[in-house]
Amino acid sequence: MAVTIIIPTPLRQFAGGQSEIEVEAATAGEALEKLTTTHADLKKHLYNDAGVLRNFVNVYVGDEDIRDLDGLETAVKGGSEILIVPSIAGGNLAAEARATNDLPNLSNEEIARYSRHLILPEVGLEGQRKLKAARVLMIGTGGLGSPLGLYLAAAGIGTLGLVDFDVVDESNLQRQIIHGTKDVGRPKIASAKDRLNDINPNVKIEAFETMLTRENALELFKDYDVIVDGTDNFQTRYLVNDACVLTGKPNVYGSIFRFEGQASVFWAEKGACYRCLYPEPPPPGLVPSCAEGGVLGVLPGIVGTIQANEVIKVILGAEGILLNRLLLFDAWKMKFRELKLKKNPDCPICGTNPTIKELIDYEAFCGLNQPTETSVLEEITATELNDLIKTNSEVQIIDVREPFEVEIAKIPQTKLIPLGEVVKRAKEIDSSRTAIIHCKAGGRSAKAIAALKENGFTGKLINLKGGITAWSDEIDSSVPKY
Ligand code: ZN
Numbered sequence: 116m117a118v119t120i121i122i123p124t125p126l127r128q129f130a131g132g133q134s135e136i137e138v139e140a141a142t143a144g145e146a147l148e149k150l151t152t153t154h155a156d157l158k159k160h161l162y163n164d165a166g167v168l169r170n171f172v173n174v175y176v177g178d179e180d181i182r183d184l185d186g187l188e189t190a191v192k193g194g195s196e197i198l199i200v201p202s203i204a205g206g207n208l209a210a211e212a213r214a215t216n217d218l219p220n221l222s223n224e225e226i227a228r229y230s231r232h233l234i235l236p237e238v239g240l241e242g243q244r245k246l247k248a249a250r251v252l253m254i255g256t257g258g259l260g261s262p263l264g265l266y267l268a269a270a271g272i273g274t275l276g277l278v279d280f281d282v283v284d285e286s287n288l289q290r291q292i293i294h295g296t297k298d299v300g301r302p303k304i305a306s307a308k309d310r311l312n313d314i315n316p317n318v319k320i321e322a323f324e325t326m327l328t329r330e331n332a333l334e335l336f337k338d339y340d341v342i343v344d345g346t347d348n349f350q351t352r353y354l355v356n357d358a359c360v361l362t363g364k365p366n367v368y369g370s371i372f373r374f375e376g377q378a379s380v381f382w383a384e385k386g387a388c389y390r391c392l393y394p395e396p397p398p399p400g401l402v403p404s405c406a407e408g409g410v411l412g413v414l415p416g417i418v419g420t421i422q423a424n425e426v427i428k429v430i431l432g433a434e435g436i437l438l439n440r441l442l443l444f445d446a447w448k449m450k451f452r453e454l455k456l457k458k459n460p461d462c463p464i465c466g467t468n469p470t471i472k473e474l475i476d477y478e479a480f481c482g483l484n485q486p487t488e489t490s491v492l493e494e495i496t497a498t499e500l501n502d503l504i505k506t507n508s509e510v511q512i513i514d515v516r517e518p519f520e521v522e523i524a525k526i527p528q529t530k531l532i533p534l535g536e537v538v539k540r541a542k543e544i545d546s547s548r549t550a551i552i553h554c555k556a557g558g559r560s561a562k563a564i565a566a567l568k569e570n571g572f573t574g575k576l577i578n579l580k581g582g583i584t585a586w587s588d589e590i591d592s593s594v595p596k597y
Pocket of ligand 1 (some may be wrong): 383387388389390391392459462463464465466
């Protein structure tokens with residue numbers, strides 16, 4: 116019976132360059148025997164001296180491993196396919212590439228380091244030199260910035276700019292893999308710089324320990340070729356987009372929430388920008404932040420790595436970048452989807468008659484600095500609350516977090532009413548007595564107080580400043596911080 120043997124790329128040089136070879140055989144073993152008889156050079160790659168299949172060579176009949184069937188005795192039907200799947204990962208090609216290429220602008224150390232790029236025709240020497248010449252600015256060195264920075268440094272991007280003003284916190288380590296336990300308390304910029312220098316000392320790191328603002332964004336962006344958006348809030352996201360459009364830079368975008376991620380390349384000169392997709396942000400409070408909503412630690416690893424991939428392709432001038440395409444990823448269902456994007460001719464910044472010609476007030480645009488009830492919010496510190504409890508055991512404390520958060524940490528004598536239910540369940544709060552409202556860090560409890568007042572609650576409401584985190588810091592360190 117005629118069966119087809121599929122020869123893997125590394126072994127084709129021992130099979131006359133063929134990718135498929137047809138033989139007559141009744142079993143897998145017989146097929147391989149005939150193959151190695153007609154192509155003797157293959158024999159030592161497939162079998163050891165005792166004539167046993169080497170353990171790094173797997174053989175499949177159809178989609179099944181013959182070890183799960185009858186081994187070499189596995190019967191084959193006419194027309195079936197036998198796949199040889201070696202677990203080898205290439206090896207000698209790098210040396211060939213070195214010998215045949217003229218590499219004036221990469222040192223010997225760099226040639227060795229980037230050899231797996233140099234032997235890819237799509238990158239090659241010219242591409243690697245482009246990467247070395249490239250200047251990439253990363254906004255944020257957190258969840259997305261971690262894999263981004265690690266891979267871009269490893270890939271040999273010549274200059275990496277980092278913008279971050281945050282400090283490494285223990286709760287970052289579940290996903291921000293550029294930072295380590297020893298870095299807790301250090302500025303993220305310093306920690307990231309150390310790690311990136313260790314991965315690749317050839318990369319020049321330009322660190323900006325600052326918040327990205329409308330005052331510094333254009334000046335910062337103009338010296339870079341590609342901007343990567345690894346931010347976690349809408350005001351910075353619109354700022355990054357607008358500054359990219361105004362300076363003509365590509366904006367490699369990624370965002371994450373819980374289990375879902377998005378990625379795209381926004382490049383107004385060639386296609387859609389972020390505002391073409393989302394002209395306006397959601398109202399504040401509608402979409403919780405990662406700090407409130409949680410995020411699967413692996414998710415930014417996947418999305419940030421997709422961004423790194425696109426940054427490299429943009430620099431190499433590759434076809435098939437995520438331009439005018441929005442990639443949606445659901446890590447829980449393990450599904451990728453892709454939506455087509457179109458440049459919006461009415462886009463307020465990249466359309467035909469733009470109304471935004473310079474950077475604006477992004478806090479106001481995202482509805483963040485409007486005067487609200489929080490401006491007259493009455494607050495109490497954790498220490499004051501503790502003193503109050505000592506003198507008055509009947510203090511009314513309302514916890515507006517979610518039930519799973521209460522399982523992690525709680526303050527004694529509290530009643531749980533999650534933020535989403537607080538208006539509906541307002542009558543469960545005794546309006547004749549003062550109520551202390553608390554959450555994790557004080558933000559959601561302030562929202563709860565504003566919502567209750569807006570809906571006519573008349574009792575006295577006081578916000579616990581810093582939430583249960585402050586309680587842990589000031590009163591009871593056995594209450595875990597999360
Ligand atoms: Zn646009």
